Amino acid sequence: MTDATPEAGAAPEAGGSAAANGGRPEPAAPRRRDAARSRDLLVRAATELFAERGFERTTIREIGDRAGVDPALIARYFGGKTQLYLAAVQMELGDTAPADLLEEDRLRGLLERFSRRGPGPTFQAAVLPGDNTEVQRAARTYLHERLVRPLQDRFTAEQADRPRLRAELAAAAFAGIVLARTSGAFGELAEADSEDLLPLLHDLLAASRPAR
Amino acid sequence: MTDATPEAGAAPEAGGSAAANGGRPEPAAPRRRDAARSRDLLVRAATELFAERGFERTTIREIGDRAGVDPALIARYFGGKTQLYLAAVQMELGDTAPADLLEEDRLRGLLERFSRRGPGPTFQAAVLPGDNTEVQRAARTYLHERLVRPLQDRFTAEQADRPRLRAELAAAAFAGIVLARTSGAFGELAEADSEDLLPLLHDLLAASRPAR
DNA sequence: GGAGTATGTCATCATGTGATGACATCGCAT
DNA sequence: ATGCGATGTCATCACATGATGACATACTCC
Numbered sequence: 001m002t003d004a005t006p007e008a009g010a011a012p013e014a015g016g017s018a019a020a021n022g023g024r025p026e027p028a029a030p031r032r033r034d035a036a037r038s039r040d041l042l043v044r045a046a047t048e049l050f051a052e053r054g055f056e057r058t059t060i061r062e063i064g065d066r067a068g069v070d071p072a073l074i075a076r077y078f079g080g081k082t083q084l085y086l087a088a089v090q091m092e093l094g095d096t097a098p099a100d101l102l103e104e105d106r107l108r109g110l111l112e113r114f115s116r117r118g119p120g121p122t123f124q125a126a127v128l129p130g131d132n133t134e135v136q137r138a139a140r141t142y143l144h145e146r147l148v149r150p151l152q153d154r155f156t157a158e159q160a161d162r163p164r165l166r167a168e169l170a171a172a173a174f175a176g177i178v179l180a181r182t183s184g185a186f187g188e189l190a191e192a193d194s195e196d197l198l199p200l201l202h203d204l205l206a207a208s209r210p211a212r
Numbered sequence: 213m214t215d216a217t218p219e220a221g222a223a224p225e226a227g228g229s230a231a232a233n234g235g236r237p238e239p240a241a242p243r244r245r246d247a248a249r250s251r252d253l254l255v256r257a258a259t260e261l262f263a264e265r266g267f268e269r270t271t272i273r274e275i276g277d278r279a280g281v282d283p284a285l286i287a288r289y290f291g292g293k294t295q296l297y298l299a300a301v302q303m304e305l306g307d308t309a310p311a312d313l314l315e316e317d318r319l320r321g322l323l324e325r326f327s328r329r330g331p332g333p334t335f336q337a338a339v340l341p342g343d344n345t346e347v348q349r350a351a352r353t354y355l356h357e358r359l360v361r362p363l364q365d366r367f368t369a370e371q372a373d374r375p376r377l378r379a380e381l382a383a384a385a386f387a388g389i390v391l392a393r394t395s396g397a398f399g400e401l402a403e404a405d406s407e408d409l410l411p412l413l414h415d416l417l418a419a420s421r422p423a424r
Numbered sequence: 425g426g427a428g429t430a431t432g433t434c435a436t437c438a439t440g441t442g443a444t445g446a447c448a449t450c451g452c453a454t
Numbered sequence: 455a456t457g458c459g460a461t462g463t464c465a466t467c468a469c470a471t472g473a474t475g476a477c478a479t480a481c482t483c484c
Contacts, residue, residue: 032450032451033449033450033451033460033461033462034461035460035461035462038461038462052341053341054340056268056269057268057343059440059441059442060441060442060443061440061441061442069462070462070463070464071442071443072443072444072445072462072463072464073461073462073463074442074443075442075443075444076461076462080442080443081441081442081443124339124340125395125397126388126392126395126397126398127336127339127388127391127392127395127397128266128336128340128391128395129264129265129394129395129396131265131269136396136397139397140396140397143397148398162400162412164400165400165401165404165408165409165412166412168392168398168399168400168401169389169401169409169412169413169416170416171392171398172388172389172391172392172393172398172401173385173386173388173389173416174385174388175388175392176338176339176384176385176386176387176388176389176391176392177381177384177385177388179339179340179384179388180338180339180380180383180384180387180388181384182341183337183338183339183340183341183342184341184348184352185337185338185339185348185351185352185355186338186355186360186380186383186384187380188374188376188377188380189377189380189381189384192377196377197377197381200374200377200378200381200420201381203419203420203423204381204382204385204416204417204419204420205416206419207415207416207418207419208412208415208416211415244431244432244480244481245430245431245432245479245480245481246431247430247431247432250431250432271470271471271472272471272472272473273470273471273472281432282432282433282434283472283473284432284433284434284473284474284475285431285432285433286472286473287472287473287474288431288432292472292473293471293472293473
């Protein structure tokens with residue numbers, strides 16, 4: 001129940017407040033108290049910031065600032081920063097379909113998405129040993145479900161040897177590349193248009209299949 | 213009587229450590245105070261810890277603990293945690309030769325080295341946006357010199373298009389894989405023997421060359 | 425052997441962070 | 455309209471961290 005729960009839209013609009021809005025869902029409600037909205041704003045801001053800077057280096061004050069919501073509400077609504085992260089990952093899980101990285105269309109979709117929004121909060125966990133076990137576990141589950149499993153299934157179907165290892169290898173390579181694009185460490189990689197990058201990336205990942 | 217023997221001053225390191233070391237090459241110095249040794253121990257411990265946990269999440273107290281040296285000496289000898297990191301990268305630079313990732317022997321060397329010691333402190337910076345500009349710059353330089361440049365030279369010599377982009381792509385993929393091995397996010401990748409992994413990794417990276 | 429400096433140890437500060445609870449204000453049910 | 459719970463605001467706590475300086479001790483040089 002992350003967003004758009006019926007309870008949210010039901011009551012507050014009936015108030016007949018000054019600016020009676022017709023179809024617009026969220027025009028500029030001047031100053032309404034709406035827990036669902038606050039929760040949603042927090043999750044959104046958190047998703048962005050976790051994606052940009054990682055879990056540890058994002059502070060709840062930053063999240064509150066970007067969301068325009070008092071950081072104390074993070075504790076109230078989610079329990080703490082960790083639970084907020086878990087909620088963000090849950091939302092991401094709902095948004096994203098499993099993607100077989102070797103299908104060029106899937107790959108394009110992911111790449112464009114990451115170019116706009118940065119990689120999800122989970123990718124850093126793929127590559128960094130985290131100290132927060134809950135966070136780690138959620139991130140790993142996400143990665144395995146969305147990236148590794150589809151590849152592993154493909155390799156298994158293709159009767160490749162070591163399907164799991166190959167899938168993990170490709171996923172790790174993909175994570176490294178996507179993260180590196182936003183890290184600033186590699187200039188040309190960061191600036192490359194995702195359309196230009198796509199064929200190179202696709203060829204690279206395709207090499208995780210057994211040579212023939 | 214026979215009391216009051218000044219043995220107190222004689223055996224402060226009562227652990228009997230003198231007997232512990234056998235034919236160590238550097239045991240001789242009974243010097244209990246040795247700035248050069250302390251500096252060295254600190255740099256070593258720092259290199260390990262930065263590699264394991266990254267720059268930000270390594271504390272100077274941990275470094276001091278592992279080195280067996282008071283953390284305050286970090287400030288004295290290096291100026292601060294940042295400068296200690298820079299010194300560690302410098303040492304790494306001295307140790308490591310530039311490596312063309314497409315040469316299987318080079319790749320094997322790196323892989324085995326990382327299996328033993330973990331990736332160097334710089335790899336995380338390849339993949340994470342850091343907030344410390346000095347640290348970022350040092351890491352970027354290291355990566356570019358040791359990984360990207362050799363590949364770029366190779367691609368240029370092979371008259372591939374976009375040599376720089378291809379080199380960065382391969383380096384980023386390599387960083388992702390090497391980091392993922394120690395992150396715990398991918399089980400089979402982490403447990404795979406480097407000899408087993410080598411051919412797969414080599415094939416994957418080789419695909420950064422233009423298809424023919 | 426003694427002085428003076430290099431080296432090491434310790435307590436403490438300043439800051440940033442996540443968390444918590446007291447209080448203020450809103451809005452709905454009655 | 456009014457009372458009471460829901461929502462928001464604020465001050466503050468507890469803790470970790472990097473840094474700093476005062477002090478203690480060992481080493482070197484004469």
